[in-house]
Amino acid sequence: MLVDIAAKAKEVFAANIAPLGLPVPLARAIVMLGQPAPMGALAEQLDCDPSYITGLADQMEQRGLVERVTGGDRRVKLLALTPAGQQTRDQIATIVASTALVQAKLGDSERKALASLLEKLLS
Amino acid sequence: MLVDIAAKAKEVFAANIAPLGLPVPLARAIVMLGQPAPMGALAEQLDCDPSYITGLADQMEQRGLVERVTGGDRRVKLLALTPAGQQTRDQIATIVASTALVQAKLGDSERKALASLLEKLLS
DNA sequence: TATTGTTATACTCTATAACTATA
DNA sequence: TATAGTTATAGAGTATAACAATA
Numbered sequence: 001m002l003v004d005i006a007a008k009a010k011e012v013f014a015a016n017i018a019p020l021g022l023p024v025p026l027a028r029a030i031v032m033l034g035q036p037a038p039m040g041a042l043a044e045q046l047d048c049d050p051s052y053i054t055g056l057a058d059q060m061e062q063r064g065l066v067e068r069v070t071g072g073d074r075r076v077k078l079l080a081l082t083p084a085g086q087q088t089r090d091q092i093a094t095i096v097a098s099t100a101l102v103q104a105k106l107g108d109s110e111r112k113a114l115a116s117l118l119e120k121l122l123s
Numbered sequence: 124m125l126v127d128i129a130a131k132a133k134e135v136f137a138a139n140i141a142p143l144g145l146p147v148p149l150a151r152a153i154v155m156l157g158q159p160a161p162m163g164a165l166a167e168q169l170d171c172d173p174s175y176i177t178g179l180a181d182q183m184e185q186r187g188l189v190e191r192v193t194g195g196d197r198r199v200k201l202l203a204l205t206p207a208g209q210q211t212r213d214q215i216a217t218i219v220a221s222t223a224l225v226q227a228k229l230g231d232s233e234r235k236a237l238a239s240l241l242e243k244l245l246s
Numbered sequence: 247t248a249t250t251g252t253t254a255t256a257c258t259c260t261a262t263a264a265c266t267a268t269a
Numbered sequence: 270t271a272t273a274g275t276t277a278t279a280g281a282g283t284a285t286a287a288c289a290a291t292a
Contacts, residue, residue, distance in 0.1 A: 006129030
């Protein structure tokens with residue numbers, strides 16, 4: 001059931017952000033980039049290989065949503081949202097808040113109960 | 124969180140059935156085949172395209188786990204577990220019962236609460 | 247003509263290994 | 270020598286479109 005629901009949640013998410021013309025993995029990355037972050041850190045957050053981030057970053061950059069900025073350690077590249085990227089991130093947040101499966105099907109107290117169960121599962 | 128957990132659950136599942144040498148999609152299909160079922164019905168249960176079932180069925184057949192049997196309507200092919208397939212299905216059930224993430228992390232009443240919330244999400 | 251399954255093909259997501267630049 | 274990111278490539282999982290056999 002968990003797997004089914006996650007698949008459905010993903011599907012709902014994909015359908016709702018479709019108007020933005022953004023593949024799901026890119027949207028997930030953008031959501032993570034509330035603050036500029038090294039590519040390696042993003043790989044950890046998304047639990048994927050660093051090499052995969054390179055591709056995501058390329059696509060986001062092409063779309064003008066992020067920039068690679070170099071800081072003190074010149075090996076490290078921070079991914080920072082551009083204004084367009086920020087705007088996209090806000091749009092995603094708005095869409096999710098209003099259409100997510102969990103919001104649609106569950107009441108407030110149920111959501112809290114679910115959240116605490118899920119936290120326990122992740123611990 | 125739901126997506127993260129489903130990913131982790133899948134990972135745990137894959138790791139635990141690894142000794143059977145069975146790819147996850149095949150294991151999922153076998154679990155569904157408690158009773159012989161038309162390929163189209165299986166596609167619906169797994170929420171995937173019928174053409175994909177052909178491939179799964181081929182692999183399961185090669186491994187000697189299912190047979191394609193023809194019934195009244197000769198367009199329809201039922202997938203039926205062989206004795207080896209039945210045995211594999213039992214093994215999967217045993218493994219899941221003893222090692223699944225949900226079993227490991229949650230108590231009995233918590234599982235029930237989670238189940239009812241998930242059902243609501245699927246409705 | 248509509249339905250079931252098959253074939254051939256292609257796409258998305260993601261990892262592995264070898265590499266470059268910097269530390 | 271170790272670390273951050275990149276490149277090229279490969280693999281799993283899955284869909285689409287055109288097709289054959291049967292109804």
